[in-house]
Amino acid sequence: MAQKTGGEPQIDGRSTRWDEHKAQRQVEWVDAAVALIEEEGAVFGVQRLAERVGVPRSVLYRHFKDRASLDELIRRRVVESFMRRMEPTLTFDGTIEESVRRVVSAHLDWVSQHPRLYAYMGVGEHAMGDGSLVADTKTAIALMLGERFGEVLEALGVRGAPIRSVAVGIVGFVDTAVNQWVRDPQRELSEEELRTMLCRSVWAVLDATLRNLGVELSPDQRVSDLERA
Structure with missing residues (x-):
């Protein structure tokens, strides 16, 4: 004692x-x-x-302490694994198209490799902002993406754009589409077709947002060149 x-x-x-x-x-x-x-x-x-x-x-x-505390520790370990896969992709190296594909692929690849862990996370049950570990993880990814989008826009002379909302929307869209796909016993798309669809859709949202801000970019442009513009 x-x-x-x-x-x-x-x-x-x-x-x-x-x-x-x-x-x-x-x-x-x-x-x-x-x-x-x-x-x-x-x-x-x-x-x-x-x-x-x-x-x-x-x-x-x-x-x-109880079953709930055990589940929370397990979920935290799974989220750590997911974030280790995602974080290196949020640097936007290469072209815009390559950057989009890298982020989307990291998400889809991890889910394809760990479908049971993804199901355990209960991703579809947690919307961003609900205060849960999974929701906070999705929000963190959206905020990191929004920060990087904002840095690129500022380099192009665009300030104060509502890019964080766009980032949240993109993360929510990709997350929902992947969640539906992994649970669907009769998938209408193959994994590669889903990857291509998601990449094209994300670029379409980015392109429309940029055009509304008076910026026209090609998906083949390198992000580093934009930041030096």
Whole structure:
């Protein structure tokens, strides 16, 4: 037990070791849960996870407050995986067309590779602004895109454009289209056809927005050249 000696409480070494052990176990078991979802699907029981990691269910629960806290840690791990795939694509290297395709492809490729994790995130259930982890992730991507759009426009002499709203709309459109596609048992488009459709649609929105601002650009123009204009 921690004892006070002259003011500051002393740290119980046993408590610290337990906290470290608990944190390490949480990491290992969340990783195991992610692997279980990848293999068997988004719906799984705690008993199934306990069997996988080789401990009684009661022991598993001692390391998590409740099922909701376990789900939140798993969802956070999945979101981290998704963002590791997305963040490097938001730099807009190459031409406008290449930049659009890179961002769209990163989203679609991750979903195609991890459809069960995507389903577990419950993407379609969380709209931007609802305060959930998934919604906050979509909002963060939209804000990063909006910031980059704004930097390019400012380099072209356009300031104060409502580009953040456009970025939110683009993210929402791509996210909804991919979500519908991955859930559809009778897909009307192949993965490559969906990729092409999304890229063309995103460019159409960007092109229309730019023209309304008095800017005409070719999708073959390099973003770096625009920023030096």
